[in-house]
Amino acid sequence: MTATSEVRIPPVQRRRGLGMAGRRRLLRIFALTVMLIYSALTLFPFYALFVRSFVSTRDAAQLHLWIPEAAEVSMDMQVGNLGVFYNLDMAVLKDALGIPQEEFLMARTTLRQISERYNIPEERIQNFFEGFYTFNGWRTLLTGSLYGTTFWAALGRTLLITAISLTLVIILSIFTGYGLSGLRRRDQMLVYNIYLLQMVIPAMLILLPQFLIFQWFFSLFPGYSEPGPVRWVLQWLAIILINIKGTALSTMIFTSAISAVPKELEDSASIDGASSWQYVRYILLPLLKVPIVSVVVIMLPLIYNQFLEPYVYLDPSNTTLLPFTQSAVGQFSTNFQLIYSAILASIVPLVLVYLLFRRFFVEGVMAGAIKG
Amino acid sequence: MTSTQITQKERIEGGTARRSSALARRRILRDWLFILPQFSLFVLLTIVPFIVAIPILFTDMASFTDPTVAPVGIRNFTALFTDPSVQADYFPALRRTLVFVALNYMTVYLFGLTLALLMFEVGFRGGFFTIIYLPLMVSGLAVGYMAVMLFSRETGTANLLLRQLGLIRNPIDIYSPEGTAFILPLLVGWRYAGYNMAIFLSGLLSIPNETIEASIVDGANYWQRLWQVYFPQMWPSFILATTMCLIGSFAVFDELVAMGALYVNPEAKLLSILFFTYGFQVNRLAMGMTLAVITFVPLVILGVFLQRLQRKLQY
Numbered sequence: 001m002t003a004t005s006e007v008r009i010p011p012v013q014r015r016r017g018l019g020m021a022g023r024r025r026l027l028r029i030f031a032l033t034v035m036l037i038y039s040a041l042t043l044f045p046f047y048a049l050f051v052r053s054f055v056s057t058r059d060a061a062q063l064h065l066w067i068p069e070a071a072e073v074s075m076d077m078q079v080g081n082l083g084v085f086y087n088l089d090m091a092v093l094k095d096a097l098g099i100p101q102e103e104f105l106m107a108r109t110t111l112r113q114i115s116e117r118y119n120i121p122e123e124r125i126q127n128f129f130e131g132f133y134t135f136n137g138w139r140t141l142l143t144g145s146l147y148g149t150t151f152w153a154a155l156g157r158t159l160l161i162t163a164i165s166l167t168l169v170i171i172l173s174i175f176t177g178y179g180l181s182g183l184r185r186r187d188q189m190l191v192y193n194i195y196l197l198q199m200v201i202p203a204m205l206i207l208l209p210q211f212l213i214f215q216w217f218f219s220l221f222p223g224y225s226e227p228g229p230v231r232w233v234l235q236w237l238a239i240i241l242i243n244i245k246g247t248a249l250s251t252m253i254f255t256s257a258i259s260a261v262p263k264e265l266e267d268s269a270s271i272d273g274a275s276s277w278q279y280v281r282y283i284l285l286p287l288l289k290v291p292i293v294s295v296v297v298i299m300l301p302l303i304y305n306q307f308l309e310p311y312v313y314l315d316p317s318n319t320t321l322l323p324f325t326q327s328a329v330g331q332f333s334t335n336f337q338l339i340y341s342a343i344l345a346s347i348v349p350l351v352l353v354y355l356l357f358r359r360f361f362v363e364g365v366m367a368g369a370i371k372g
Numbered sequence: 373m374t375s376t377q378i379t380q381k382e383r384i385e386g387g388t389a390r391r392s393s394a395l396a397r398r399r400i401l402r403d404w405l406f407i408l409p410q411f412s413l414f415v416l417l418t419i420v421p422f423i424v425a426i427p428i429l430f431t432d433m434a435s436f437t438d439p440t441v442a443p444v445g446i447r448n449f450t451a452l453f454t455d456p457s458v459q460a461d462y463f464p465a466l467r468r469t470l471v472f473v474a475l476n477y478m479t480v481y482l483f484g485l486t487l488a489l490l491m492f493e494v495g496f497r498g499g500f501f502t503i504i505y506l507p508l509m510v511s512g513l514a515v516g517y518m519a520v521m522l523f524s525r526e527t528g529t530a531n532l533l534l535r536q537l538g539l540i541r542n543p544i545d546i547y548s549p550e551g552t553a554f555i556l557p558l559l560v561g562w563r564y565a566g567y568n569m570a571i572f573l574s575g576l577l578s579i580p581n582e583t584i585e586a587s588i589v590d591g592a593n594y595w596q597r598l599w600q601v602y603f604p605q606m607w608p609s610f611i612l613a614t615t616m617c618l619i620g621s622f623a624v625f626d627e628l629v630a631m632g633a634l635y636v637n638p639e640a641k642l643l644s645i646l647f648f649t650y651g652f653q654v655n656r657l658a659m660g661m662t663l664a665v666i667t668f669v670p671l672v673i674l675g676v677f678l679q680r681l682q683r684k685l686q687y
Binding site for chain 2: 020027028031032034035038039042043045046048049051052060061062063064065172173175176178179180185187188191194195196197198199200201202203204205206207208209210211212213215241242244245246276280301304305307308311312322325326329336339340343346347350351354355358359361362365366368369
């Protein structure tokens with residue numbers, strides 16, 4: 001019944017029940033419905049992640065569609081149990097209630113006993129737990145530190161590396177595109193085809209020898225015992241160099257965009273005495289806004305979300321957002337609030353940028369998809 | 373020899389190159405000045421690794437700081453047939469990887485192509501595009517953790533919701549073999565849905581409108597239009613999506629790390645995890661590199677072939 005190799009298209013259009021226009025409208029309604037459902041399903045994991053970052057491990061086995069109410073904490077509860085239920089760090093508790101850190105709290109000590117022994121009003125203890133119940137994950141993530149670094153420092157490193165990498169890769173790729181423009185000579189074709197290889201060589205294949213090459217130049221490994229600014233910068237440099245080495249996509253986009261610029265522009269510029277550099281900087285660059293946007297919106301998520309290379313190259317105390325998230329999850333493997341806060345926090349910056357500049361993303365991606 | 377080269381170059385330069393061969397040479401020099409900064413980096417970090425790897429494949433290099441590296445001939449290559457410990461690691465990982473690739477490739481069509489066709493039918497909608505493309509902003513690591521969050525046996529949000537709605541009786545377990553095998557490609561497909569949609573949509577938009585109009589006037593129904601008009605004119609998109617999915621899913625890594633593949637969850641140990649562990653954790657660097665080469669080089673060759681095919685069809 002279904003048409004595969006040969007189709008009979010009836011010479012006269014058949015009208016059965018619905019006319020052609022009616023059938024098209026039905027198709028459109030169907031398409032819109034499916035897309036609406038798919039969009040809702042797409043957004044659901046984000047929403048669930050948001051809610052889960054407020055749901056304590058103790059309540060995780062129940063379905064929560066909104067941030068749960070803070071449960072009343074009885075003054076008869078023992079700190080040991082609280083520690084298990086709420087992933088309560090005793091140091092945090094002592095800090096918040098003004099108990100000296102040297103004091104030892106037995107696991108069976110109840111909150112009432114604490115209140116009596118250290119003369120802390122019960123109100124204050126209740127208040128502490130109310131906030132702690134819901135915001136435990138976020139509080140631990142945003143104020144704590146792990147392996148000698150903090151969430152904010154890791155985020156800062158990610159932003160720094162992303163900004164530097166993107167800027168440099170755009171500049172260098174424009175140079176490449178200019179050098180390859182026209183693709184008339186055999187050497188240009190060769191370079192172009194070598195760049196195309198990047199698309200089919202997975203990072204995993206070259207990871208190990210690539211690491212070996214960096215090891216020769218930078219001797220990064222081992223050396224956890226001797227961290228220092230030089231070592232940190234070298235590690236960043238390794239990541240940045242990998243990010244700016246150029247991709248098939250950036251080369252294709254810039255080469256074809258620059259090839260499309262009329263040759264007369266360059267001729268007239270050179271007659272007016274402009275050097276190649278001046279031509280690229282003052283005439284070509286302003287013409288390349290669309291391809292630059294295209295490359296930025298495609299490479300920004302790739303660089304920001306890079307995990308493998310930072311995981312391999314960076315010390316834990318010098319790491320970027322995703323390896324930090326990974327080690328936070330490993331460290332607090334039973335604290336679901338913290339885990340999901342960390343995941344959500346690692347997503348939010350880029351999603352915000354995406355939503356703010358969505359027009360550029362949509363246009364850039366569609367322009368880039370045509371190139372492949 | 374030189375003279376033939378020059379005549380050829382003259383022909384390429386378009387015949388006007390009689391007195392401008394010095395100029396042409398200066399052009400080449402200038403082009404290379406602009407190409408070299410990035411190209412030298414590219415060669416050093418993408419091509420040289422292959423050259424560096426070759427001699428290591430024939431040694432027993434254990435780690436990056438191994439002081440005693442001895443040649444072992446082709447033992448690393450034959451280990452696949454002779455060494456039980458390698459076989460026990462490699463073949464299950466290969467099986468899981470192939471299952472993952474196959475299922476992931478289905479999601480390219482299930483999500484990417486379907487959404488592109490729907491979007492094509494209702495006209496380009498920026499709002500829908502924004503939402504469908506949104507998961508691509510999420511890191512692979514976070515996608516893996518989202519899978520865990522949604523489909524943990526006891527605490528998965530999707531499990532709890534589906535059970536509440538009465539749609540499933542037994543919870544789906546992400547850490548079971550079937551759970552990992554099906555949920556992971558689903559989530560990865562979800563992540564790349566917008567990307568694949570963009571590829572297919574740009575293929576659809578490049579179809580000349582007259583052919584579509586003509587088929588409608590001739591009374592072809594949607595199914596006929598799909599197979600006779602749309603698909604035959606979308607070959608470059610199909611090939612591009614295939615290439616990207618093949619290479620990408622063989623090298624999937626971040627999602628697996630999030631699912632505990634490096635330590636606790638053996639069901640998520642795909643090939644990329646195996647290469648990584650051999651290189652960085654269990655001191656079998658040369659073996660890991662050999663396995664990576666055996667696995668990926670055929671893929672790279674296939675990828676180059678597909679790329680050629682795509683470009684030939686596109687122009």
